[in-house]
Amino acid sequence: MQLFKKDIKFVRSLGQKKFRLESGCFIAEGLKLTREALSSPWPVHSVYSTDDAFIAEYPQTIKVTSHEMEMMSQLHSPSAHLVVVKHVPQRIDIATAPRIAILDGISDPGNMGTILRTADWFGIRHMYCTPQCVELTNPKVVQATMGSLFRTVVESAPAEQFIPALKAAGYRIAGAVLNGQSVYDCVFTNRHAIVIGSESHGISPTVLPLLDDRITIPGEMGAESLNASVAAGILLMEHHRQTLARHE
Amino acid sequence: MQLFKKDIKFVRSLGQKKFRLESGCFIAEGLKLTREALSSPWPVHSVYSTDDAFIAEYPQTIKVTSHEMEMMSQLHSPSAHLVVVKHVPQRIDIATAPRIAILDGISDPGNMGTILRTADWFGIRHMYCTPQCVELTNPKVVQATMGSLFRTVVESAPAEQFIPALKAAGYRIAGAVLNGQSVYDCVFTNRHAIVIGSESHGISPTVLPLLDDRITIPGEMGAESLNASVAAGILLMEHHRQTLARHE
Structure with a gap:
C-alpha cells in the first residue's frame, strides 16, 4: 500500500x-x-x-x-x-470482572504504563482510572505498558461514581496510606479493589474517605518513600499471593 | 558568595x-x-x-x-x-554490613535510582553494582534515588570478585529467573544477597551460574514481564518481610 x-x-x-x-x-x-x-x-x-x-x-x-x-x-x-x-472507550462490567484495581490520579506516563503492565502480570485485567490520570493513549503510556494496554479493560470514570458501585457489588476498597495497617498483616480477597494513588499526592481527597482498608508498606527509618509503580507492584503481588493461595 | x-x-x-x-x-x-x-x-x-x-x-x-x-x-x-x-568511591565491609543487595547490569538511570530508593526503604543500605550498571552519579540516577544515594553505600566491582567473597562470608545469592522457585515459597534470611538483573537481559551470564536460589515471581498467562524496578521491589519487600518477622 x-x-x-x-x-x-x-x-x-x-x-x-x-x-x-x-x-x-x-x-x-x-x-x-x-x-x-x-x-x-x-x-x-x-x-x-x-x-x-x-x-x-x-x-x-x-x-x-x-x-x-x-x-x-x-x-x-x-x-x-x-x-x-x-480508541474505543471501554466499560467494566462489575458483575463479571474477576478482579478490579483503581488508578487514582497517576500523572506520570511511565508509572501509568508500568502499573498497567504490573496489574496484567498479576492477573488484574480490569481497572478504573480517575479523570486526573494521564491519558491512557499518551504514547509514553502505551509504550510503557509493553502491550498490556491491549489485554486489559481500562475505564475512565469519576471515583464518586464507580466506588459506590463497587461497594454495592460487595467490594472492599483498599489503598496505601501513611500510618495504616502493615501490608504484612493484611488479608486480601478477590473482592478487594486496590487503589494506586498518585506519585506526588497519594490517594486523592475524594477516594481517601471511601477506603475500607488502609494499608502501609513498612519501611526502615530514614528512607523517604517508595516510587508509585513499586508500591503498586507490592500491593498487587500481595493481593495475588493471597487470592491465589485460597483458589478464590 | x-x-x-x-x-x-x-x-x-x-x-x-x-x-x-x-x-x-x-x-x-x-x-x-x-x-x-x-x-x-x-x-x-x-x-x-x-x-x-x-x-x-x-x-x-x-x-x-x-x-x-x-x-x-x-x-x-x-x-x-x-x-x-x-564522588568518593565507596567500599563495603562484608563482615559488618547488615544486609547486602547486588545490582547486575541495570542500564536505565530511572530504574537504577528507583532500585536504590527501594532498597533504602527496605533497610538495605549496602549494594554492589557490576561495572555494566549505569554510572551511579549520572544526574538521572541521582534524581531518581530521591536522596537514597546519600544514605547508602554502593560499591562498583566485578561480580567475579565480590560474589565469591560474599559466599565465603556465608551469604546465599538469590535472583529472579524464568522457571525458578515461586517467590511465594522462598525462605529468606539476612544472609541472602538479592541480585537485581537488567531490564533487557535479566541476570548476566557471569552471575547466573553463581546463584544459590533461583526465584520466579508468579504471573498470569498472557502478560509479558515485570519492569525491573517493580520486580526488585517485590523481592526486596519479601526479603524484608521474612527477615523482619524473624528479628534476625
Whole structure:
C-alpha cells in the first residue's frame, strides 16, 4: 500500500493529545506492540513498517522508509514498526470482572504504563482510572505498558461514581496510606479493589474517605518513600499471593 | 558568595560523564536532595540557590539568578537549589554490613535510582553494582534515588570478585529467573544477597551460574514481564518481610 504525505502528517500529529481526541486514534511503536495490537480486539487504523518480511506477513501494512518512520515516530530511536489504533472507550462490567484495581490520579506516563503492565502480570485485567490520570493513549503510556494496554479493560470514570458501585457489588476498597495497617498483616480477597494513588499526592481527597482498608508498606527509618509503580507492584503481588493461595 | 562564568560552565559540564570522571564531582538538584547532601558524610563542593531564605540558612551557598540556574541545571524545569558533590568511591565491609543487595547490569538511570530508593526503604543500605550498571552519579540516577544515594553505600566491582567473597562470608545469592522457585515459597534470611538483573537481559551470564536460589515471581498467562524496578521491589519487600518477622 502507498504512503501519502498526509499520512505522515496525521501519524505525527497523534503525538499531541488534541489530535488524538479529534481523530479518536493513537499510536503504538515496535514489533511487539504492533503484533499485540493486530491480534487484539482493538480496531487497527493503519500499520507502517520499514521491514519487507513483516509486510509479506501483514499485506495491509504500508511500506515506509526509515526517514519517513522517523518523521512519524515519537521515539528517540524509532523502531521498524508503527501501528495506528482506534480508541474505543471501554466499560467494566462489575458483575463479571474477576478482579478490579483503581488508578487514582497517576500523572506520570511511565508509572501509568508500568502499573498497567504490573496489574496484567498479576492477573488484574480490569481497572478504573480517575479523570486526573494521564491519558491512557499518551504514547509514553502505551509504550510503557509493553502491550498490556491491549489485554486489559481500562475505564475512565469519576471515583464518586464507580466506588459506590463497587461497594454495592460487595467490594472492599483498599489503598496505601501513611500510618495504616502493615501490608504484612493484611488479608486480601478477590473482592478487594486496590487503589494506586498518585506519585506526588497519594490517594486523592475524594477516594481517601471511601477506603475500607488502609494499608502501609513498612519501611526502615530514614528512607523517604517508595516510587508509585513499586508500591503498586507490592500491593498487587500481595493481593495475588493471597487470592491465589485460597483458589478464590 | 560570588558566581563566576567558569562556575556555570563547570556545573553545566557535569551533565557529561567525561567531565564527572575528570573532576570527580556530580550534581544533585532540588531542595530535598541539596539538604540530604549537606547533612550526609559526602563532601560538598559547592551549593547554588536562587532562594534568599535558603542562603541565610547555609551562608556558604552561592546566589544565582533563575537564568543562571537554568544554564547549570540538567532538569527541564530547574529547581531553586543545586549542589555539587565530590564522588568518593565507596567500599563495603562484608563482615559488618547488615544486609547486602547486588545490582547486575541495570542500564536505565530511572530504574537504577528507583532500585536504590527501594532498597533504602527496605533497610538495605549496602549494594554492589557490576561495572555494566549505569554510572551511579549520572544526574538521572541521582534524581531518581530521591536522596537514597546519600544514605547508602554502593560499591562498583566485578561480580567475579565480590560474589565469591560474599559466599565465603556465608551469604546465599538469590535472583529472579524464568522457571525458578515461586517467590511465594522462598525462605529468606539476612544472609541472602538479592541480585537485581537488567531490564533487557535479566541476570548476566557471569552471575547466573553463581546463584544459590533461583526465584520466579508468579504471573498470569498472557502478560509479558515485570519492569525491573517493580520486580526488585517485590523481592526486596519479601526479603524484608521474612527477615523482619524473624528479628534476625
